[in-house]
Amino acid sequence: MLPLGLGTYSEDNREQWTDNVRTALDAGFRHIDTAQVYENERYVGEGLRSSAVDRDDVWLSTKTVHHDVPPEADQVPDAIDGCLDRLGVDAVDLLYVHWPSGVYDHETVLPAYDDAYDAGKTRHVGLSNFTPELLDEAMDVLDAPLFAHQAEMHPLLPQADLVAHAQAHDYTFVAYSPLAKGAVFDVPEIREVAEKHDATPAQVSLAWITSHDNVAAIPKASSREHMEQNLAALDLELDDDDLDLIDSIDRRERVIDADHGPWNW
Numbered sequence: 001m002l003p004l005g006l007g008t009y010s011e012d013n014r015e016q017w018t019d020n021v022r023t024a025l026d027a028g029f030r031h032i033d034t035a036q037v038y039e040n041e042r043y044v045g046e047g048l049r050s051s052a053v054d055r056d057d058v059w060l061s062t063k064t065v066h067h068d069v070p071p072e073a074d075q076v077p078d079a080i081d082g083c084l085d086r087l088g089v090d091a092v093d094l095l096y097v098h099w100p101s102g103v104y105d106h107e108t109v110l111p112a113y114d115d116a117y118d119a120g121k122t123r124h125v126g127l128s129n130f131t132p133e134l135l136d137e138a139m140d141v142l143d144a145p146l147f148a149h150q151a152e153m154h155p156l157l158p159q160a161d162l163v164a165h166a167q168a169h170d171y172t173f174v175a176y177s178p179l180a181k182g183a184v185f186d187v188p189e190i191r192e193v194a195e196k197h198d199a200t201p202a203q204v205s206l207a208w209i210t211s212h213d214n215v216a217a218i219p220k221a222s223s224r225e226h227m228e229q230n231l232a233a234l235d236l237e238l239d240d241d242d243l244d245l246i247d248s249i250d251r252r253e254r255v256i257d258a259d260h261g262p263w264n265w
Contacts, residue, residue, distance in 0.1 A: 005031030007218040014040040021047025027227045033218045035063035041086035061094035067102030067260045076112035095122035101260040110141045117144040150174040156253040178217040206233035
């Protein structure tokens with residue numbers, strides 16, 4: 001999995017993701033992230049198929065088992081098959097449990113992910129929005145190796161414990177909302193680093209995230225300009241002073257703060 005991917009969540013105009021995915025692949029992205037609850041898997045799949053980039057060259061991730069979306073726990077295999085059907089693929093590269101809440105129960109849900117892994121429906125298994133304790137619980141049940149954990153991360157929410165857990169257990173932490181829905185743009189420390197490197201605050205935030213070992217990011221973008229700017233963040237080398245300044249930010253803000261999130265239990 002490459003260190004930078006395209007996030008595809010949007011609250012409306014889901015049809016846009018056919019063109020957006022095709023544009024992202026043409027711009028150089030090779031990692032696409034979606035989910036059942038985004039209701040755009042069909043359009044993401046169409047974007048993949050209509051692209052000149054071969055499917056085998058694209059890392060495709062999706063998620064199911066959302067806290068407020070059917071199926072019941074005993075119907076998880078059908079939900080997994082539904083993701084593949086809507087995407088129009090025989091397998092995904094990474095299949096996540098979207099939330100450890102709602103129908104989620106580690107002893108009933110995770111075996112369905114093992115079955116999908118064994119059947120070749122997913123090449124890797126991941127978790128999303130878990131705490132370190134829930135990660136440990138899940139890893140005790142899963143037979144498939146944990147490949148990735150996805151959660152919100154950006155300079156205003158460094159997620160040190162989750163990053164350390166990923167590094168200790170040698171899996172990838174995938175940062176969603178890596179720009180904090182634009183909140184990082186006006187942070188003085190980030191703007192200072194951006195001016196120093198003639199970069200954008202978005203690029204600085206992404207470069208800071210990917211400077212961590214075992215960490216990737218999936219920023220959302222709908223214009224080719226922003227996609228290309230995001231990819232250019234991979235060429236931005238922050239020095240120790242830059243990293244120290246960003247790490248010194250004392251403002252903390254979570255932009256995805258669902259009541260069902262385990263950090264609120």
